[in-house]
Amino acid sequence: MKRRLFFPRVALLAGLLLPVLSLPAAAQTQTAAAPVRGGILNVNVAPEPTLLTSAFITTMNIGQVSSKVLEGLVSYDLNLQPVPALATSWQVSEDGLTVRFKLRENVKWHDGKDFTSADVEYTLLNVWKKLHPFGRAAFANVDKVETPDRHTVVLRLSSPAPYLLNYINTYGAQVLPRHIYAGTDVLTNPANNAPVGTGPFVFKEWVKGSHVRLERNPDYWQKGQPYLDGVVFKFIPDAAARTVALEAGEIDVALGSSIPLSNLNRFADKSKYGINLDDGRYLSTIFLTQFNVRRPHFNDKRVRQAFAHAIDRNALLKVVFLGYGKPATGPVPSSVVNYYSPETRQYPYDLKKAEALLDEAGLKKGADGKRLKITLDYDAGGGVSGTRQAEFIKQSLARVGVEVELRAGDTATYLRRIFTDQDYDLMVSSLHRLPDPTLGVQRLFWTRNIIKGAPWTNGSGYSNPELDKVMEAAADEANPAKRKALIKQWQQIVQEDLPVLDLVEQTWVTVSSARFHKATAQGDGLFASYADAWLTPKKK
Amino acid sequence: MRGPRLFGAFIGRRLLRLVPVVLGIAFLNFLILQLAPGDVVDVLAGEAGAATPEYMAALRAQFGLDQPLHGQLLHYLWNVATLDLGFSFRHNTPVLTLILDRLPATLLLMALALLIAVALGIALGTLAAARVHGWLDHLISVVVLVAYAVPSFWLGLMAVVLFSAQWGWFPSGGMVDISAGHAGLARVLDVAWHAVLPACTLATFYLAVYAKLTRTAMLELHGADFIRTARAKGASEWRVTVVHALRNALLPVLTMLGYQMASLLSGAVLVESVFSWPGLGRLAFESILARDFNLLLGILFLSSILVTVINTVIDLFYGLLDPRVSVEGRPA
Numbered sequence: 001m002k003r004r005l006f007f008p009r010v011a012l013l014a015g016l017l018l019p020v021l022s023l024p025a026a027a028q029t030q031t032a033a034a035p036v037r038g039g040i041l042n043v044n045v046a047p048e049p050t051l052l053t054s055a056f057i058t059t060m061n062i063g064q065v066s067s068k069v070l071e072g073l074v075s076y077d078l079n080l081q082p083v084p085a086l087a088t089s090w091q092v093s094e095d096g097l098t099v100r101f102k103l104r105e106n107v108k109w110h111d112g113k114d115f116t117s118a119d120v121e122y123t124l125l126n127v128w129k130k131l132h133p134f135g136r137a138a139f140a141n142v143d144k145v146e147t148p149d150r151h152t153v154v155l156r157l158s159s160p161a162p163y164l165l166n167y168i169n170t171y172g173a174q175v176l177p178r179h180i181y182a183g184t185d186v187l188t189n190p191a192n193n194a195p196v197g198t199g200p201f202v203f204k205e206w207v208k209g210s211h212v213r214l215e216r217n218p219d220y221w222q223k224g225q226p227y228l229d230g231v232v233f234k235f236i237p238d239a240a241a242r243t244v245a246l247e248a249g250e251i252d253v254a255l256g257s258s259i260p261l262s263n264l265n266r267f268a269d270k271s272k273y274g275i276n277l278d279d280g281r282y283l284s285t286i287f288l289t290q291f292n293v294r295r296p297h298f299n300d301k302r303v304r305q306a307f308a309h310a311i312d313r314n315a316l317l318k319v320v321f322l323g324y325g326k327p328a329t330g331p332v333p334s335s336v337v338n339y340y341s342p343e344t345r346q347y348p349y350d351l352k353k354a355e356a357l358l359d360e361a362g363l364k365k366g367a368d369g370k371r372l373k374i375t376l377d378y379d380a381g382g383g384v385s386g387t388r389q390a391e392f393i394k395q396s397l398a399r400v401g402v403e404v405e406l407r408a409g410d411t412a413t414y415l416r417r418i419f420t421d422q423d424y425d426l427m428v429s430s431l432h433r434l435p436d437p438t439l440g441v442q443r444l445f446w447t448r449n450i451i452k453g454a455p456w457t458n459g460s461g462y463s464n465p466e467l468d469k470v471m472e473a474a475a476d477e478a479n480p481a482k483r484k485a486l487i488k489q490w491q492q493i494v495q496e497d498l499p500v501l502d503l504v505e506q507t508w509v510t511v512s513s514a515r516f517h518k519a520t521a522q523g524d525g526l527f528a529s530y531a532d533a534w535l536t537p538k539k540k
Numbered sequence: 541m542r543g544p545r546l547f548g549a550f551i552g553r554r555l556l557r558l559v560p561v562v563l564g565i566a567f568l569n570f571l572i573l574q575l576a577p578g579d580v581v582d583v584l585a586g587e588a589g590a591a592t593p594e595y596m597a598a599l600r601a602q603f604g605l606d607q608p609l610h611g612q613l614l615h616y617l618w619n620v621a622t623l624d625l626g627f628s629f630r631h632n633t634p635v636l637t638l639i640l641d642r643l644p645a646t647l648l649l650m651a652l653a654l655l656i657a658v659a660l661g662i663a664l665g666t667l668a669a670a671r672v673h674g675w676l677d678h679l680i681s682v683v684v685l686v687a688y689a690v691p692s693f694w695l696g697l698m699a700v701v702l703f704s705a706q707w708g709w710f711p712s713g714g715m716v717d718i719s720a721g722h723a724g725l726a727r728v729l730d731v732a733w734h735a736v737l738p739a740c741t742l743a744t745f746y747l748a749v750y751a752k753l754t755r756t757a758m759l760e761l762h763g764a765d766f767i768r769t770a771r772a773k774g775a776s777e778w779r780v781t782v783v784h785a786l787r788n789a790l791l792p793v794l795t796m797l798g799y800q801m802a803s804l805l806s807g808a809v810l811v812e813s814v815f816s817w818p819g820l821g822r823l824a825f826e827s828i829l830a831r832d833f834n835l836l837l838g839i840l841f842l843s844s845i846l847v848t849v850i851n852t853v854i855d856l857f858y859g860l861l862d863p864r865v866s867v868e869g870r871p872a
Binding site for chain 1: 593715
């Protein structure tokens with residue numbers, strides 16, 4: 001198999017399936033004021049990470065902490081275009097088969113050793129390509145890595161990988177120090193819990209169950225940065241308690257929608273708080289319902305289309321996501337500006353049409369007004385927000401005579417039922433689509449990604465050879481215009497067949513004190529290094 | 541003197557009896573956990589975003605999850621018997637280290653809560669009994685009823701909202717002020733300051749139970765012969781209540797205390813979550829969700845030892861409180 005697919009996990013244990021992408025008009029904490037030096041920033045991340053290194057794992061909360069210590073080759077702006085970090089420039093050859101990176105000079109690891117092209121070569125070949133869930137796919141075509149000098153890395157590809165430049169930030173491809181990892185078992189290296197990086201902050205301590213403390217890196221490559229003296233990540237398992245901690249000033253920033261949406265109204269006062277809706281653009285998360293097409297009823301696409309007509313996306317967005325997000329129009333979210341196409345079949349809320357389609361499919365109403373009884377699985381691992389989404393769908397479907405029984409399970413139970421036992425009718429989930437469809441979306445629909453027992457593969461069991469061909473062609477297409485056309489065709493096929501109902505493009509919400517500022521807004525702000533972050537001093 | 545020797549023998553006998561109990565608990569824990577669907581590899585792969593079936597199989601082999609159930613069970617029991625708690629693959633750390641890091645926080649919280657519950661509960665109960673059917677008794681009854689009925693996590697949240705967010709008297713969570721970096725006495729005071737809300741929250745339910753028990757026991761003793769005798773010989777009301785009646789009334793409280801050690805440990809899960817207290821309860825809860833059974837079994841095993849040992853200690857206290865109860869098993 002050429003390429004492994006993967007699926008990032010979104011519903012965190014704390015149950016923060018939160019929402020949404022919204023208008024650029026959103027309140028920004030970025031200001032023009034001059035940065036202030038000093039101060040300790042208190043950040044909340046939930047739940048507590050199990051490691052502090054993202055180089056081989058995509059768990060979001062790990063990335064949120066790790067990104068302050070370890071860096072990637074680039075970061076991404078609000079349009080998800082790469083911005084230099086450890087790499088200062090990059091070129092892709094005409095034929096798409098060579099990618100050349102120029103690395104930043106005079107960068108040191110926190111233990112004083114020089115950062116060089118050997119570190120990138122080592123991490124790419126031994127960590128990203130072998131162990132990282134996206135990396136296995138993103139770097140699959142990399143045949144050879146050359147390091148002509150200490151600050152140049154050249155990748156030789158077996159076939160073009162146009163998506164590659166979308167996965168080289170600290171979340172997708174974090175650079176590890178070769179001198180600490182080479183010759184060890186990467187997965188159990190003690191540095192995973194006490195990282196040594198090149199980033200603006202140096203790891204100091206991790207008191208499990210309580211906090212992680214980072215201190216300023218005095219030798220950071222960006223002169224004058226970081227502004228902050230340090231960052232402390234506080235782990236507060238209870239969502240309501242996080243809300244209070246932010247109100248009480250005990251934390252300054254709550255990342256990754258760790259404050260429940262229903263509490264956001266308490267942070268509406270712009271003179272005291274800032275709400276950032278752009279930090280999670282990079283993840284491009286969509287809330288979806290997936291059919292198990294192995295079930296006879298759901299093997300009929302008319303039934304799937306009927307369900308699409310029966311669910312009012314706008315109401316779902318308003319009622320459950322409290323407006324944080326926007327209705328999804330297909331498998332590629334609108335934040336993936338390059339490839340998003342709304343010119344696909346759409347399914348407006350229309351109960352009559354839904355009923356007609358169900359009748360046509362032979363699912364007539366019985367004497368009790370019911371056509372069909374099905375189950376809906378959701379991950380209730382530690383939170384309640386998944387419940388509300390599932391209930392909304394249950395009520396929607398009841399209007400067209402489909403009776404839904406909700407089945408809650410914790411994460412392990414839920415994953416087993418869907419991906420191992422394949423014993424479910426409908427499921428709901430939130431999945432990151434990431435900036436490139438080949439890596440972020442294909443896995444949902446590709447026949448070769450129907451893998452029993454492996455989470456976040458093609459769990460619907462949907463298989464369409466025609467679509468497979470289109471997706472595989474798009475993966476290897478070096479010509480941007482042709483690739484765009486293929487991906488458009490792909491969206492059209494999916495919107496016709498609907499093995500998955502893409503319902504809401506979610507927004508990740510960062511809530512902060514108005515004292516918190518960051519010089520540059522990032523599309524991958526959840527994984528920002530915070531070198532350019534500062535705090536307005538407290539008024540005495 | 542044969543006292544101390546007999547006493548030692550008693551302890552020895554009791555400890556010996558704990559061994560099969562603790563092993564039995566370990567055995568049951570292991571079997572019950574097998575019923576949970578999914579394993580730690582499912583969760584790891586789910587969190588990682590993806591994994592190949594080959595990679596998952598390799599992990600299962602590394603963790604010993606590919607062995608037949610009876611093999612895993614024997615292996616586990618052998619480990620328990622040799623006091624080897626194993627390794628948490630999720631945390632990449634030995635189970636014992638993880639537990640010992642967290643144990644002091646939980647023990648501190650439990651001890652404080654217990655102290656508050658017992659002291660205040662007995663005081664309130666005694667007071668209520670002394671003023672039976674008076675307004676004070678009624679007031680205490682209402683307070684106790686509310687404390688008994690309100691779920692602790694809600695109470696905790698409300699305490700945080702009021703005392704931290706609104707008034708700013710106490711911190712809303714954590715065990716120390718991380719940014720202050722206190723040492724010595726300052727640190728002790730800092731921890732105490734952080735412990736006020738969680739300890740009081742955890743204590744409320746038990747406080748109610750002890751207050752009720754004490755009140756009832758005190759009232760039952762009211763007409764007892766020895767109380768009348770005490771009064772007759774001219775003891776003051778204070779002395780009658782505290783020295784004569786209360787000491788006897790404490791027996792049922794002590795019994796309840798022994799019972800409740802286990803539930804106190806589980807009640808700590810919620811309180812630790814609300815107050816971000818870095819204790820064992822939360823670690824246990826998280827390990828269930830993560831199917832980190834090595835860790836969970838380790839915590840359960842240690843808890844079972846803790847509970848059985850504390851119960852033994854409480855049995856010893858009976859003898860101190862009531863000379864009729866003898867550890868040596870002599871008829872009174």
